[in-house]
Every structure is written in structure tokens, then in C-alpha cells.
Amino acid sequence: MVTRTARTDDHPAEAAEPNAAPASWEHRHLLDVDVLSREDIVAVLDTAEAMEEVLQRRVARTPALRGVTVFNLFYEPSTRTRASFELAGKVLGADVINMTGSGSSVEKGESLIDTVATIRAIGADVIVMRHPSGGAPYLAAQHSEAHVVNAGDGLHAHPTQALLDAFTLRRRLGDLAGKRIVLIGDIKHSRVARSNVWALTTLGMEVTLVGPRTLLPTGLNAAPPASGRDLSLPRVTLEEDLDRAIEGADAVMALRLQRERMQGAFLPSLREFSRRYQITPERLARAGEGAAVLHPGPMNEGVEIAANVAHGMQSEVERQVAHGVAVRMAVLYLLTQGVGVDR
Amino acid sequence: MTRDLLIRGGRLIDPGGGVDAMLDVLIREGQVVAVGAGLDGAGAPVLEATGRIVAPGFVDLHTHLREPGQEYKETVASGMAAAARGGFTTICAMPNTEPAMDGPPVVAQVQEAARGGPARVLCVGAVTRGRAGEQLAELAELRDAGVVAFSDDGDAIAGGTLARRAFEYASDLGLPIAEHCEDPALAEGGVMHEGVVSTRLGLRGQGALAEVSIVERDLRLAEAAGARLHICHISARESCEAVAEAKARGVAVTAEVTPHHLLLTDAAVAGPNGASPGGLRYDTNAKVNPPLRSGDHVAACLEALRTGVIDAVATDHAPHTVTDKQCEFDRAAFGISALETAWGVLGALVARGDLPLGTAIERLTSGPARAWALDRIVPGLGWLAVGSPGDAVVLDPSSRWTVEPERFASKGKNTPLAGMDLVGSVVATVSGGRVVWEGAS
Numbered sequence: 001m002v003t004r005t006a007r008t009d010d011h012p013a014e015a016a017e018p019n020a021a022p023a024s025w026e027h028r029h030l031l032d033v034d035v036l037s038r039e040d041i042v043a044v045l046d047t048a049e050a051m052e053e054v055l056q057r058r059v060a061r062t063p064a065l066r067g068v069t070v071f072n073l074f075y076e077p078s079t080r081t082r083a084s085f086e087l088a089g090k091v092l093g094a095d096v097i098n099m100t101g102s103g104s105s106v107e108k109g110e111s112l113i114d115t116v117a118t119i120r121a122i123g124a125d126v127i128v129m130r131h132p133s134g135g136a137p138y139l140a141a142q143h144s145e146a147h148v149v150n151a152g153d154g155l156h157a158h159p160t161q162a163l164l165d166a167f168t169l170r171r172r173l174g175d176l177a178g179k180r181i182v183l184i185g186d187i188k189h190s191r192v193a194r195s196n197v198w199a200l201t202t203l204g205m206e207v208t209l210v211g212p213r214t215l216l217p218t219g220l221n222a223a224p225p226a227s228g229r230d231l232s233l234p235r236v237t238l239e240e241d242l243d244r245a246i247e248g249a250d251a252v253m254a255l256r257l258q259r260e261r262m263q264g265a266f267l268p269s270l271r272e273f274s275r276r277y278q279i280t281p282e283r284l285a286r287a288g289e290g291a292a293v294l295h296p297g298p299m300n301e302g303v304e305i306a307a308n309v310a311h312g313m314q315s316e317v318e319r320q321v322a323h324g325v326a327v328r329m330a331v332l333y334l335l336t337q338g339v340g341v342d343r
Numbered sequence: 344m345t346r347d348l349l350i351r352g353g354r355l356i357d358p359g360g361g362v363d364a365m366l367d368v369l370i371r372e373g374q375v376v377a378v379g380a381g382l383d384g385a386g387a388p389v390l391e392a393t394g395r396i397v398a399p400g401f402v403d404l405h406t407h408l409r410e411p412g413q414e415y416k417e418t419v420a421s422g423m424a425a426a427a428r429g430g431f432t433t434i435c436a437m438p439n440t441e442p443a444m445d446g447p448p449v450v451a452q453v454q455e456a457a458r459g460g461p462a463r464v465l466c467v468g469a470v471t472r473g474r475a476g477e478q479l480a481e482l483a484e485l486r487d488a489g490v491v492a493f494s495d496d497g498d499a500i501a502g503g504t505l506a507r508r509a510f511e512y513a514s515d516l517g518l519p520i521a522e523h524c525e526d527p528a529l530a531e532g533g534v535m536h537e538g539v540v541s542t543r544l545g546l547r548g549q550g551a552l553a554e555v556s557i558v559e560r561d562l563r564l565a566e567a568a569g570a571r572l573h574i575c576h577i578s579a580r581e582s583c584e585a586v587a588e589a590k591a592r593g594v595a596v597t598a599e600v601t602p603h604h605l606l607l608t609d610a611a612v613a614g615p616n617g618a619s620p621g622g623l624r625y626d627t628n629a630k631v632n633p634p635l636r637s638g639d640h641v642a643a644c645l646e647a648l649r650t651g652v653i654d655a656v657a658t659d660h661a662p663h664t665v666t667d668k669q670c671e672f673d674r675a676a677f678g679i680s681a682l683e684t685a686w687g688v689l690g691a692l693v694a695r696g697d698l699p700l701g702t703a704i705e706r707l708t709s710g711p712a713r714a715w716a717l718d719r720i721v722p723g724l725g726w727l728a729v730g731s732p733g734d735a736v737v738l739d740p741s742s743r744w745t746v747e748p749e750r751f752a753s754k755g756k757n758t759p760l761a762g763m764d765l766v767g768s769v770v771a772t773v774s775g776g777r778v779v780w781e782g783a784s
């Protein structure tokens with residue numbers, strides 16, 4: 001699948017050559033996983049393997065994106081995703097500029113469209129955007145010539161997280177077709193869960209969503225409409241009992257539970273939630289042997305995941321973070337191939 | 344300008360009067376004086392309607408004119424011009440202006456702005472002072488100033504006791520309360536219908552229950568008070584069921600539905616497949632409250648309109664600027680500019696076989712007039728018979744046209760129908776005997 005050439009030269013485009021620029025990659029933006037074919041996703045993962053190799057070098061730098069300007073535009077607080085994109089850009093030789101909602105023109109009431117146009121005028125080739133409103137990156141993509149990467153929009157999507165999860169799972173489990181993963185907890189408010197449903201089902205995994213009814217979104221597994229466009233998510237298995245769902249699973253993913261969920265009466269208490277839905281060593285033992293444990297972070301240890309599972313032998317949590325850089329390098333590379341080369 | 348007119352050669356459909364025949368209509372001094380075959384106008388100007396349908400001028404129970412306070416979105420003048428193009432000769436101005444239409448001065452201001460215009464503007468007074476949902480507005484004074492109904496539209500009357508007293512007080516005055524049925528606690532700030540599409544788009548949903556629970560509450564309160572209740576922009580299957588049941592047990596309830604809730608589903612928010620980068624659209628022009636709902640709700644509303652459970656089609660014309668709409672979906676204003684597309688939408692439903700032509704016309708004429716007993720205020724309104732106002736519309740029910748919002752007379756170009764083909768055009772609009780709109784035919 002991945003040809004690993006032990007390169008010693010420092011020429012990135014070549015280093016990434018075997019899989020980094022598949023002729024089939026035709027996406028200008030990365031807004032959601034729903035438009036990615038199986039081949040597209042495999043292309044990202046294969047490219048990320050090549051990027052992993054770059055990251056293993058003594059001097060982890062390549063000039064593949066030299067002359068490319070990446071703008072991190074974050075309207076929501078984030079540490080790991082922003083740092084991950086920043087490092088991904090820098091390893092590839094891009095200029096990376098960070099802008100947050102606070103302390104900028106955004107706070108002075110500038111519209112998203114104007115902000116995006118301004119950033120483009122400054123010279124951004126790629127806008128990496130996080131926003132509390134679902135769909136905001138689509139608005140940016142409509143109004144800017146720059147490539148837009150969705151780094152999380154409202155409850156909608158977090159494509160690079162799903163791609164790095166897929167990368168992590170593929171490394172751990174090999175071919176994902178026919179394997180089963182259980183996603184646990186606050187599915188309703190999770191863009192990570194939505195993007196993973198797209199990515200992992202596209203790669204052939206069986207996905208089970210587990211949580212109390214109050215934390216599951218409506219309209220899952222609905223019958224397609226009699227006429228018009230079918231906008232449903234891919235079919236999944238829904239389960240309210242974690243002990244039953246986890247039986248024999250190849251992988252489990254805990255989702256972050258926002259502590260304010262008690263306010264909306266989604267849950268009675270953290271205590272009750274953790275009793276029913278925490279991944280504990282006992283529950284993990286019911287999963288398949290050596291099942292992978294994932295969490296997109298930041299974790300509430302002792303709530304959705306037990307500390308000794310989070311840091312246990314089966315945990316992929318730290319590797320997920322590490323893989324995030326390679327996957328985001330791959331995304332930046334695929335979107336901008338050609339951009340900057342001739343400038 | 345003369346207020347005499349002979350409308351000649353058309354097929355007159357006056358559903359309120361049970362008329363569907365080849366008849367001419369003669370208007371003198373702004374009033375219908377004769378309806379018959381081969382009428383002699385005796386020198387009155389002639390409007391040729393051969394091959395067309397002639398019907399009473401449309402009556403809209405739900406129009407947002409934005410004046411006073413938000414004249415950058417719409418004015419009484421631009422709203423009346425939009426009404427004329429849409430075939431509406433009577434429009435009911437909702438009170439969510441700034442300041443709210445909660446007393447005679449604002450009513451007088453709107454009436455003054457409308458004087459001599461191409462449409463009759465009837466005012467709806469606020470139920471509560473400033474629409475704040477705390478104290479009753481001076482409802483009797485509002486009635487004396489000429490309002491035809493009361494409404495806190497934009498919100499339901501807040502709180503059970505306040506709503507109960509409002510129904511009791513309004514009951515004495517004989518005017519209906521038009522309710523925007525939405526329980527904010529159940530709507531949870533949802534920006535679209537809760538279901539498959541909201542889950543796909545990652546937008547907060549507002550379920551049908553937010554509407555249904557207030558419909559049920561108000562039916563009971565109005566029944567107990569012996570008051571007249573009008574349900575604005577009904578959108579949920581269960582609401583239609585509740586209204587049908589209440590009508591059967593004799594509650595004085597009427598209901599309206601908008602054209603867009605009859606034609607579009609929540610899928611309109613995501614736009615047509617491949618419409619934009621990434622395949623999803625987040626079309627803020629499809630953001631409206633109540634939200635466009637799923638196909639089962641749309642079908643139920645259509646059925647309720649056919650059977651008369653829903654009395655009227657009302658536009659909920661809600662003009663907004665481009666800036667109000669060209670932003671993140673969560674931040675975009677709710678509302679659709681609908682006066683100029685209403686007939687085309689109903690025509691499309693007629694062409695599709697979803698609605699008989701006569702019913703479509705009835706729900707825009709005598710249906711709304713009866714719902715609010717408007718003929719008590721303007722005798723003959725909603726009909727086209729001797730003694731009626733000289734308000735008429737000449738229709739081509741089969742011509743196809745493409746919605747181009749930039750050509751709207753309304754300041755609000757906000758419609759999810761842009762670029763869509765509709766069926767049925769307004770060839771001419773006659774208001775008080777004057778031809779106030781003649782489209783290209």
C-alpha cells in the first residue's frame with residue numbers, strides 16, 4: 001500500500017512523491033468528509049505515511065510548501081488542532097500566520113466574508129478555519145479564492161480529526177473493511193463523531209454509536225425521502241447499552257463530554273454518566289483482544305474514560321495527536337500541490 | 344386617476360360567491376357595480392382579460408412592512424408595490440415594527456404611509472406593550488384605531504396567564520388573536536427543523552413540538568375564553584391535526600400556511616446537490632421561522648389546506664437585506680420575501696396536481712377574508728360581486744417563469760426560490776378600480 005523509501009535527501013516533493021500527489025485528487029477545499037471517496041481518503045492516509053517519514057528525519061523540514069501562506073483563522077479556542085496545523089505548515093516550509101477571533105477585526109464586528117477577503121488579499125493561499133457555527137467554512141469557501149480547510153465548524157464536521165483517526169486505526173488494525181468501532185458518549189454535540197461516521201464507514205468499518213437518547217442526534221438511520229435529495233448520514237448501529245455494544249469491538253472511541261451538559265438536562269450527573277458510559281478496564285476487556293482505544297481530546301479522565309485506560313497499553317491517544325501533524329501535512333500538500341511552486 | 348374599469352373577456356373565478364364562468368366585471372368609483380356577460384362599460388377604460396382568469400384581489404393576512412424602524416429592509420411603499428406585483432390588493436401589516444404597533448400613533452403612521460397606495464393596508468396591533476410579553480397593550484384603543492387583529496408575531500404570547508387574559512380581553516372586542524406558535528423553551532434556539540438535515544448540517548434543530556405545544560395551549564385557552572384564535576404560519580402535521588380536531592368541536596379557530604411551507608422541505612437549506620463547494624449549501628435564504636420542515640409535515644399542511652382545515656395562504660413576507668442574510672447560518676435573519684412569488688408557488692402546486700385551481704384562489708381571497716371577518720370592516724372584501732371593492736387580479740395560471748429576486752419590487756431579495764421555475768403569473772392587478780400592476784404577458 002505504502003512504498004516506504006528511505007530517503008536521505010531533503011527534497012520533500014520527491015520524498016512525498018510515490019503517493020503524495022495522486023492524479024485523482026480534485027478537491028479545492030476540505031470542508032467535510034462526505035464528499036471524499038474511499039480513494040480520496042486512502043490518498044490522504046498514504047500521503048500522510050510519506051509525511052510521517054519526513055517527520056522521522058533528524059531535521060524534520062521540507063520545502064514542499066515554500067512560498068505558500070497558511071492562515072489559521074480560529075474563532076473558537078483550540079490548542080492542539082491549531083498547533084498541529086501550525087507545525088504541519090512549518091514542516092512543509094509554508095509561512096503560517098495565526099489569527100483568533102479575539103483581539104482582531106472580528107471583535108470589531110467585521111463580517112466573516114470581509115475577514116476572509118482581507119486574509120486572501122494579504123496573501124493567504126490556505127485558510128484553516130475553526131468556527132462555532134456549522135457551515136461557516138462553506139461561506140468562506142464561496143467568498144475566497146484561497147483553499148479552505150475546515151478545522152471544526154459547530155456541530156457539523158472536523159474532517160482532519162476523522163482522517164487522523166482513520167490513519168491511527170489503519171496503522172493499528174490494517175485494512176479497516178469489516179472491522180467494528182464503537183463511538184461512545186455525546187454524539188449529538190460531536191462534530192468529531194459525525195466526521196468519523198463518514199470517514200470510517202467509507203473505509204468499510206461498521207460503526208456503532210452508544211449513548212443515552214438525549215445525547216444521540218435525531219434522524220439517524222431514517223428511511224430515505226420519497227423524493228428529493230437524501231441528506232441522511234451513513235447508516236450506523238445505535239445502542240444505549242455500552243456493555244452490549246462493546247462486545248468484540250475492534251476499536252472504541254470515547255468523546256469528550258462537555259461539563260455543561262447537565263444544564264440542558266441532557267444528563268442528570270457526571271457520576272451517572274460515567275457509571276453507564278465510561279470506558280473502564282472491565283468494559284474494555286469485553287472488546288476484541290487488543291482493541292484500540294481512541295479519544296480526540298481533551299480528555300476528562302474519570303468521566304468518559306478511566307485514567308488507566310487512557311494511558312494503558314491499548315491507548316492510541318498520544319499517537320493520534322502525533323499522527324495529526326502528518327495527516328494535516330498531507331491535507332495541506334494535496335490541496336496546494338502546484339500552488340507556490342512557480343511563484 | 345379614474346377609478347372606473349371594465350375587466351372584459353376573462354373567466355371569472357370568485358370562489359366565495361361560487362362563481363366560475365365567462366363574465367365581465369364593471370367597476371365604478373372603485374366599487375364593483377356589475378358582473379355579467381357582455382357588459383357595456385359606457386366609456387370606462389377596458390382591461391382585456393381574454394384567455395385569462397379574473398379573481399378577487401388577493402388578501403394577505405401576514406405581511407411585514409418593516410416601517411417604522413427598519414426602512415432599509417422595506418417601507419410601506421415598497422411593500423405595497425411588491426403586493427401589487429404579487430396580486431395582493433389587501434395586506435395585513437404585522438406589528439413587529441420599531442416601535443411596535445402597540446398603540447394608535449404607530450397605526451396612524453402606517454395608515455398614513457399607505458394612503459393612496461396600490462394596496463389596502465390593514466394593521467395588526469400588538470397584544471402586549473412593545474411586544475415585550477409583560478403587559479397588555481391598549482387593545483380597545485387599537486381596535487378603535489382600525490386594527491383587524493392582535494398579534495405578538497415573532498413570538499407567542501409569553502406565559503400562560505398573560506395569554507389567558509389576552510384571549511379573554513380580546514374576546515370582548517370581537518377581534519382574533521393571531522398567534523406565532525413557538526415555545527422558546529422547546530425551540531432551544533434551533534435555527535432549522537430538527538431532523539435528518541439538521542443532523543447532517545450540524546445545525547441546532549427546533550422540533551415540531553415547539554409549535555405544537557403552543558397550538559394546543561392556545562386552542563384550550565381560546566376555547567375557554569370564547570375567543571377567536573388564528574394560527575399563523577402553521578407548519579407541523581400535529582398542529583394541523585389539533586386544529587382539525589378543535590374545529591370539529593366548535594372552537595373559533597382559523598389557520599394560515601405560507602407558500603414556502605407548502606413547496607419546500609428542510610432539504611432546501613442544504614440546497615441542490617453539488618450546488619456549492621463541498622456539496623452542501625447552508626442557504627440562509629431558506630432560514631425562516633417556523634422552519635421549513637420535512638416532507639411528511641409539508642404533505643400534511645397541503646392536505647389540511649385542501650380540506651379547509653387551513654383557511655388561508657398567507658405570505659409571512661419578511662424582507663431582509665443582503666447583509667442580514669449573507670453571513671453564518673446561525674447569525675442570519677429568519678424570513679423570506681414572499682409577496683411576489685406566492686401565486687407562482689401555488690400555481691406550481693396546481694400544475695403538479697397537488698391543489699385544485701379553485702381552492703388555490705379561495706385560500707388567497709374569501710378564505711383569509713372569512714378567517715378574520717374582514718368584510719365586517721370592508722364590505723365585500725375577498726369577493727368579486729356587486730358591492731365588493733374594485734379589487735381584482737388577472738391571472739395566467741399556466742405560464743412558467745424563473746424567479747429573479749433582483750427584479751422584485753420589494754427591497755427584500757431574500758428567497759430560497761431564486762432561479763427556480765414557478766408556474767402561474769399575475770398579469771394585472773386592479774386596486775379600487777385602478778390598474779396598479781400590469782406584467783409583461
